[in-house]
C-alpha cells in the first residue's frame with residue numbers, strides 16, 4: 307500500500323514499512339524475508355522536512371539521502387551527517403533511499419545475503435529461523451554486521467528518533483533504537499521491530515565544535531563500508547568518536563575520545579588507543595572481500611579525521 311497520510315500508515319495491522327526499498331527489495335526477492343503487508347511511507351508529509359528549530363536539527367525519516375547530503379544547513383552544522391549520507395551506496399541509490407530505511411536496514415552476512423538456492427546447501431542460521439550462527443558456530447546470537455553509514459554520524463551527535471510503536475509516539479536515543487533493532491534483526495529476518503520512525507533530531511552543536519565522517523570501502527563509488535568513523539572535538543561538550551561496520555551496531559570509543567581531549571597526546575597515541583579499544587569492542591566476521599585479520603588493520607583509518615583536532619580537515 308502506498309500511504310499518503312499518517313492515519314493510513316497506522317491503520318495497517320502487521321506492517322512492514324518501506325522507504326526507498328533499496329535494502330528490503332533484494333531480501334524479499336531472495337526469499338529471506340516474506341513480509342506481506344508492505345506499507346510505502348516515503349510520501350507521507352509527516353516523514354519529511356529538514357529544519358533547525360528550538361535548538362535541534364529535525365530530519366524527516368522519509369528524506370532521501372541525496373537531499374540530506376546536499377542540504378546547506380546539515381553541511382554547515384552537522385557535517386558528519388551530510389558526509390555519511392553522501393558516502394552511502396551509489397548516486398542512484400541515494401536518490402531513492404531514505405534516512406529512516408538506512409537506520410532500519412538489515413544487518414548483513416555472506417551466509418545470509420544470498421539466493422534461496424545458494425543457502426539451501428547450509429543449515430538455517432539465526433537470521434533465517436535456525437539455531438546457529440554460520441560465522442561463529444559457538445555464538446549464542448547472530449553476528450551479522452550492521453553497515454549503516456548514517457547511523458555512525460547520528461550517534462556522533464547523540465541524535466534521537468521519534469518513533470510510533472503500539473500507537474504510542476515517543477523520542478528514543480538512536481543508539482537505543484539501533485540496539486533494539488539489531489537484536490530483533492538477528493533473531494529471524496522476518497522479526498523486525500514493529501516501529502515506525504517518523505523523524506530524527508540532533509542538538510545544535512556548541513560554538514567551535516568540529517566534526518566529520520570518514521568511510522573506507524572497497525570501491526568508493528558504490529559499496530558498503532569496510533569501516534567508518536565519525537569524530538567531534540572542540541567546543542564545550544566532550545569529544546566523541548563512533549566507529550561503524552565493525553559489530554552488530556556502531557560502537558562508541560570512549561577511551562579514544564578521552565585521549566583526543568588531551569592536547570599533549572600525539573596522533574600516534576590516539577591511533578594506538580583506538581586500535582586497542584576496537585580490539586575489545588569490534589566483533590569482526592568473514593566479509594565478502596576482507597578477513598577479520600585484515601579488518602583489524604583498518605582501525606588506523608581514524609587518522610583521516612585527526613586533522614579536525616587542529617581545526618583542519
Ligand SMILES: Cc1cc2nc3c(=O)[nH]c(=O)nc-3n(C[C@H](O)[C@H](O)[C@H](O)COP(=O)(O)OP(=O)(O)OC[C@H]3O[C@@H](n4cnc5c(N)ncnc54)[C@H](O)[C@@H]3O)c2cc1C
Nearest residue numbers: 325326327328329330395403404406407408410454455503
Ligand atoms: C548496492 C548497495 C550498496 C549499499 N551501500 C550502502 C552503504 O554504503 N552504506 C549504507 O549505509 N547502506 C548501504 N546500502 C543499504 C541500503 O540500501 C541503504 O542504506 C538505504 O539507505 C536504505 O534505505 P531505503 O529507504 O531504501 O530502505 P528500505 O529498503 O525501504 O528499508 C530498509 C529497512 O528499513 C525499514 N524501514 C524503512 N523506512 C522505515 C521507517 N520510516 N520506519 C521504520 N522502519 C523503516 C524497512 O522495513 C526495512 O526493514 C546499500 C544497498 C545496496 C543495494
